Amino acid sequence: MSKPLISVRGLTKKFGDFTAVAGIDFDVAKGESFGLLGPNGAGKSTTMRILAATSTRTSGTVEILDKDPEQFGPLVRAHLGVVPQQDNLDGELTVSENLYIYGRYFGLSKKFIKGKIEELLEFAQLEEKRDVKVEALSGGMKRRLTIARGLVSEPDILLLDEPTTGLDPQARHILWDRLFRLKEQGVTLVLTTHFMDEAEQLCDRLVVMDNGAIMAEGSPSGLIKQYSSKEVLEVRFGSDRNKEVAPQLATMCERMETLPDRVLMYTEDGEALLEQIMQAKLHPTTSLVRRSSLEDVFLRLTGRTLIE
Amino acid sequence: MKTAVQIAESRKSSAMYAGRPWVLLERGWIAFRSTNWVPVVTGFVEPVLFLLAFGYGMGNLVGDVTTGSKTIDYTLFIAPGLLANSAMNGAIYDSTWNVFWKLNESKLYKTMLSTPLGPLDIALGEITWALIRGLVYSLGFLTVVTALGLTPSFWAILAIPAASLVAFGFASFGMAITSFFKTYQQMGFINIVLLPMTLFSGSLYPISVYPDWLEKLIMALPLWHGIEMVRAFWFGDLNSGVLIHIATGLFVTSRRLRALFLR
Amino acid sequence: MNAGIDVPTIQRFGALYIASARLKSMSKWRTIIAAVDIGNPLFYLIAVGIGIGVLVEQGSGTSGTNGIKYIAFIAPALLANTAITGIMDETVFPTIEGFKWRKLFFAQNSTPITGRQIAIGVYLAALCRAIFSVSVYYILLLAFDVVNFGISILLMPIAVLGGGGFGALMLFAAAKIEKEDQFFNILGRLVIMPMFLFSGTFFPLTSMPIYLQPIGWISPLWHATELGREAAFDYGISSTMVIVHLTFLITMLVTGLTLATRQFEKRLAK
Numbered sequence: 001m002s003k004p005l006i007s008v009r010g011l012t013k014k015f016g017d018f019t020a021v022a023g024i025d026f027d028v029a030k031g032e033s034f035g036l037l038g039p040n041g042a043g044k045s046t047t048m049r050i051l052a053a054t055s056t057r058t059s060g061t062v063e064i065l066d067k068d069p070e071q072f073g074p075l076v077r078a079h080l081g082v083v084p085q086q087d088n089l090d091g092e093l094t095v096s097e098n099l100y101i102y103g104r105y106f107g108l109s110k111k112f113i114k115g116k117i118e119e120l121l122e123f124a125q126l127e128e129k130r131d132v133k134v135e136a137l138s139g140g141m142k143r144r145l146t147i148a149r150g151l152v153s154e155p156d157i158l159l160l161d162e163p164t165t166g167l168d169p170q171a172r173h174i175l176w177d178r179l180f181r182l183k184e185q186g187v188t189l190v191l192t193t194h195f196m197d198e199a200e201q202l203c204d205r206l207v208v209m210d211n212g213a214i215m216a217e218g219s220p221s222g223l224i225k226q227y228s229s230k231e232v233l234e235v236r237f238g239s240d241r242n243k244e245v246a247p248q249l250a251t252m253c254e255r256m257e258t259l260p261d262r263v264l265m266y267t268e269d270g271e272a273l274l275e276q277i278m279q280a281k282l283h284p285t286t287s288l289v290r291r292s293s294l295e296d297v298f299l300r301l302t303g304r305t306l307i308e
Numbered sequence: 309m310k311t312a313v314q315i316a317e318s319r320k321s322s323a324m325y326a327g328r329p330w331v332l333l334e335r336g337w338i339a340f341r342s343t344n345w346v347p348v349v350t351g352f353v354e355p356v357l358f359l360l361a362f363g364y365g366m367g368n369l370v371g372d373v374t375t376g377s378k379t380i381d382y383t384l385f386i387a388p389g390l391l392a393n394s395a396m397n398g399a400i401y402d403s404t405w406n407v408f409w410k411l412n413e414s415k416l417y418k419t420m421l422s423t424p425l426g427p428l429d430i431a432l433g434e435i436t437w438a439l440i441r442g443l444v445y446s447l448g449f450l451t452v453v454t455a456l457g458l459t460p461s462f463w464a465i466l467a468i469p470a471a472s473l474v475a476f477g478f479a480s481f482g483m484a485i486t487s488f489f490k491t492y493q494q495m496g497f498i499n500i501v502l503l504p505m506t507l508f509s510g511s512l513y514p515i516s517v518y519p520d521w522l523e524k525l526i527m528a529l530p531l532w533h534g535i536e537m538v539r540a541f542w543f544g545d546l547n548s549g550v551l552i553h554i555a556t557g558l559f560v561t562s563r564r565l566r567a568l569f570l571r
Numbered sequence: 572m573n574a575g576i577d578v579p580t581i582q583r584f585g586a587l588y589i590a591s592a593r594l595k596s597m598s599k600w601r602t603i604i605a606a607v608d609i610g611n612p613l614f615y616l617i618a619v620g621i622g623i624g625v626l627v628e629q630g631s632g633t634s635g636t637n638g639i640k641y642i643a644f645i646a647p648a649l650l651a652n653t654a655i656t657g658i659m660d661e662t663v664f665p666t667i668e669g670f671k672w673r674k675l676f677f678a679q680n681s682t683p684i685t686g687r688q689i690a691i692g693v694y695l696a697a698l699c700r701a702i703f704s705v706s707v708y709y710i711l712l713l714a715f716d717v718v719n720f721g722i723s724i725l726l727m728p729i730a731v732l733g734g735g736g737f738g739a740l741m742l743f744a745a746a747k748i749e750k751e752d753q754f755f756n757i758l759g760r761l762v763i764m765p766m767f768l769f770s771g772t773f774f775p776l777t778s779m780p781i782y783l784q785p786i787g788w789i790s791p792l793w794h795a796t797e798l799g800r801e802a803a804f805d806y807g808i809s810s811t812m813v814i815v816h817l818t819f820l821i822t823m824l825v826t827g828l829t830l831a832t833r834q835f836e837k838r839l840a841k
Contacts, residue, residue: 054422074326074424082422088415092339101338104331105423133342153423346753350760360783361768368778369641370623371630382626496603503611507618517625 003066005030005157005188006051010060013046013212020046022212023060028157033189035203037196037294039304043212044192045085048161051190053077065156078106081150085161087142089134095145096121096130103152116152123178124148140171144178151182158182160191164198176201196294208294208301215301220294227300228292229254229266233273235284236262245282252276257299264296325428332433333440351401351441352448355394359453362386362512375514378543387458388467388542389511391449392474392535395442396506399475402438403482404498408489435479442475443468463544470541474534481530505531578683585684589692593665594699608657608704612649613711619773620645620717635775639804646717647799648772650708650726651792654701654734656763661697662738663758666745669693670838677839686836694742694828701734702727718803725802733795736820739827746834766790771797794819 004027013021021043028034036044049055050062053069053076062069069076090098096117103113121127124144129137137145143163150158163179164172179202183189193199199206200220208215208223216223233253237245239261246258253273255266267273270289277284299305363383373385410416417430446468453459482498489495508515509531515523526532581588597604620642627641636644669676669689676689705727712718718726748754769779769786770793776784787793794816800806801813808816 052422054418074426077422078424080422084419084422086415088419090335090339090416090419091414092342093335094342097338101331101335102419102423104334105328105420105425107326107328107331107424346756350756354760354764357765357768361773361779364783365769365774365779366623369631369635369774370626373626496600496607500603500606500610504614504618507614508622512619513622513626517622 002030004028005065006190007063011047011050011057011062012059013050014058019212024214026207026214026217028188028190031186031188033183033202033204035199035206036192036209037194037199037206038209039194042209044209045161048159048192052080052082052159078153079156081153081155081158083146083150083158083160083163085165087146089142089146091135094131094133095126098134098145099149099152102149106153108153113152120148120151140167140174143167143175147178157188157190160189162192162194164195196298199294208298210302216297223294223297224292228296230268230292231270232290232292232296233265233267233270234262234288234290235265235277236286237284248280248282249277259305325426326424328425329429329432329436332430333437336437351398352445354397355390355449356452358390359383359387373514384458384460386512387453388539389535391446391467391471392531392538393506393511394445394449395471395475396478396531396534398442398445399438399479400482400502402441403434403479404486405495407434407483407486408495411486412490431483435476435483438479439472439475443472446471460542461544464542466541467538470538474538477530477534505529509535511535581683585688586691586695589679589684589689590695593693593696597661597696597700604700608653609707612653612708615649616642616646635778637807639806643717643804645773646712647726647803648770648792648796650705651730651733651795651799652767652772653704653708654730655737655792657701657704658697658734658738659741661700662693662742663745665693666742667751670746671751680839686839687832690742690832690835694738697738698731698735701731705730723803726799729795729798729802732820732824733791736823736827737791739824739831743827743831743834746831746838766792791820791823
């Protein structure tokens with residue numbers, strides 16, 4: 001196996017008394033799509049900023065392309081494309097000017113960038129908006145432009161912090177499609193997300209983070225297999241009754257989670273379990289059988305849901 | 309053929325400085341072309357309005373002014389002071405509100421720092437941009453003044469580099485203090501400090517009208533040195549005093565630059 | 572369900588609720604407001620009034636200012652200008668913020684409070700700032716012995732009227748504009764600054780070339796300044812002109828407020 005592009009060992013970041021990242025280890029291989037999944041405040045964004053060579057660490061080692069980002073900041077950043085959580089496009093400039101000047105920050109020649117802009121506008125599906133001020137773009141367009149901007153220097157690694165947070169479902173799907181293409185082209189993606197569907201769609205491999213620590217690591221399907229059952233039955237009895245019937249339900253399945261609004265029952269066969277509940281005359285107000293997801297993995301690992 | 313990353317990597321760079329401050333100027337120019345020309349153009353109008361108002365309106369009330377050994381027309385007296393003042397105002401605007409905005413609201417500097425650019429690239433670039441603007445203001449003002457027949461001699465052209473030095477000093481200073489400010493309320497204090505300095509520093513009247521102790525106090529204000537320096541060049545009135553003004557300007561500037569980047 | 576919401580009361584006092592909310596958020600800026608509104612005119616008074624005053628005395632004495640000492644000559648103008656800039660700050664910024672930056676007006680409008688009441692509320696709070704600043708400044712003028720206590724007390728309402736006229740128009744302008752990015756520059760440098768310099772503030776308007784005088788004629792600052800000088804120092808203005816000045820300012824105020832309240836309702840209903 002070739003050397004990993006990113007190698008993190010014992011990474012810790014403290015802000016005063018608060019530990020944002022508590023000694024994490026992971027590697028990212030070339031061409032891989034790697035995810036950091038966890039709720040808000042899990043330490044994902046802090047980790048990303050350290051990888052992006054824009055924040056310092058308290059202890060541990062980080063190597064990106066064999067270099068310590070803290071010592072060789074500009075050099076490391078020359079290899080990175082960064083897509084921050086908040087779009088930070090240059091509001092005074094147009095779409096194509098944003099791409100142009102960002103390339104100039106990397107010291108690229110005007111000629112090179114001019115050609116690159118055409119390619120990137122097509123990639124971001126913004127050809128018709130090239131001379132529009134970025135203020136006038138929709139949220140989805142802005143995010144696509146931010147990603148395109150990160151690609152202007154043809155980076156080895158693209159860092160994406162919550163790439164689809166705040167976008168509507170349609171804009172998310174367009175964005176996922178674009179990121180898929182990058183993956184196919186062999187760009188190494190590192191992304192953070194608190195959406196389990198996004199992690200399942202985009203990541204080859206991911207770590208589940210909570211309170212600054214890594215709880216589990218693996219492929220989305222591998223994690224589901226390891227930490228959850230094949231199917232999940234979601235039943236609701238109304239806010240007051242959920243707790244009441246819980247002890248009786250618990251005897252019917254291998255594992256169960258009682259949330260404030262519903263009860264999740266883990267099983268290999270959801271329909272059969274529902275039948276059993278009906279026969280016990282428990283009559284849930286609603287019921288739903290679905291496949292296990294990363295959400296269930298997270299619930300199992302932390303006892304909490306991803307989005308609170 | 310080299311890849312883009314190799315090109316970016318091959319540029320010499322350190323943690324502080326990537327050696328590319330001019331890309332900031334490029335950005336400034338692109339933004340200027342489309343929107344930013346309004347504050348620049350209107351900024352040029354301001355000293356001209358002051359000159360018209362105080363020169364023509366006030367001139368009638370005041371008559372001639374005695375400064376040093378000379379007695380000159382009031383309008384002629386205030387012209388170089390207003391030149392220094394406008395250089396300061398232009399530089400202050402660019403290096404305070406403008407920098408504050410990019411630092412705290414649009415987060416432009418943060419974006420730049422996620423590329424190979426370093427903080428020194430940004431500081432040098434922004435200060436140079438402020439300087440260029442100050443220079444354009446000065447040239448515009450000098451053109452108007454010359455057209456009005458208020459330029460005493462060819463030597464007045466030397467007032468331009470002198471005004472640029474004033475702009476440089478205030479741009480560095482403005483940028484340094486802005487880097488400490490976090491709220492709009494704090495930024496408001498910049499204007500509160502600026503106005504008395506503008507009014508008291510002798511651009512509109514010789515400070516000899518004041519009692520001795522106040523005169524000494526005003527001599528401690530940086531703008532007074534700037535105005536005296538510009539005025540000395542303007543009238544071709546060069547003496548050892550000018551050197552003191554220049555030295556004061558360079559000293560204050562370099563101290564602030566150090567404070568900004570070595571903290 | 573109704574938590575005791577008394578709609579008629581809101582309809583009667585809605586503007587006051589808005590005004591008190593505005594005053595509360597202004598109080599966050601009280602140090603700056605006090606420093607700017609008291610400091611700026613005071614600096615001008617000392618620097619220009621005393622500094623240039625010395626030059627004027629050496630030059631033309633009091634012949635150019637109808638026999639009034641130079642520092643006293645400029646005091647009413649600075650007082651009116653304080654009211655004008657203060658009211659402008661408190662109408663322009665909150666209005667643009669309310670419609671665009673934080674869209675606060677739309678939230679307020681989703682209660683029984685009307686657009687008209689929001690406009691009036693913002694305006695009333697702005698007047699409060701002017702009244703405060705003008706009062707403190709008047710006391711300073713008394714302390715500096717620039718004016719004598721008595722009929723000169725009229726300086727205060729005159730200044731507030733000048734500021735109120737201009738502020739009413741600004742309230743309308745701020746509600747009207749959609750793109751504000753260059754508005755402040757243009758307003759500051761092409762409206763406020765020329766108005767300050769060419770309204771007979773530092774020298775009689777008539778001492779300027781005739782082609783620059785119209786700036787003064789349309790300037791609320793000039794009208795308020797002339798009235799103020801007449802009230803405080805018996806400047807020698809004909810009673811016809813007093814009526815002209817008053818009519819101008821009152822017309823400006825009424826027109827501005829009418830336009831502004833309409834514009835507020837129009838934009839909120841969009």
